Amino acid sequence: MSSNQQTILVAYNSRGGNTRAVAQALEQALAQEYSQADVLLEEITPDTVEQVRAAAQAADTSLIGFWCDKGSCTDEVADVLQSLSGKRVFLFGTAGFGGSAAYFDRILTGVRGKLPQDTVYLGGAMCQGKMSQSVRQRYEGMLAQNPDDPKIKAMIENFDAAQPHPTKEDLAAIISAAKSSL
């Protein structure tokens, strides 16, 4: 590797595989687009936080992927974000609820808030991601108790709408947002 070769890190945290799928698609697309660059893929887990922090320090640009955990990202992702002082960062994520850009923007704003003030924030993109079947069962149990509750019905509708995500279109949209931001 020559000393002026660019390094791009794609690091992600994923519990069920949705964010991993986005990260893998990003890695492939960026490796193709920037064939002179070194594009690295790393998984963020509580055990790899230090390793990912070191990889991000060595990288020119980092794309950090998170799944929406109670409105934000997990602690291990926050631990990585906090170390990105002065670095160029793009955020990507998946969330169970979708259908509204404002909802994704709110989540991204909160996660971005975990970056140090001097991080160069390049932008962010999110898509919906399927949830586990146990969530639907929980909703069905709630509906059995309150059969006319429109909120619970809407939650079940959202669950079903989330099942195909991330779709090919979701991946393409996030790749496009990342490419135009880097």
Ligand SMILES: Cc1cc2nc3c(=O)[nH]c(=O)nc-3n(C[C@H](O)[C@H](O)[C@H](O)COP(=O)(O)O)c2cc1C
């Ligand atoms: C413990 C837990 C908390 C979650 N909290 C939210 C939430 O606050 N908002 C939301 O839209 N989705 C929420 N979800 C759904 C996930 O963000 C969504 O399914 C995501 O795509 C999972 O990504 P992964 O497959 O990479 O783990 C939650 C899921 C779990 C398991």
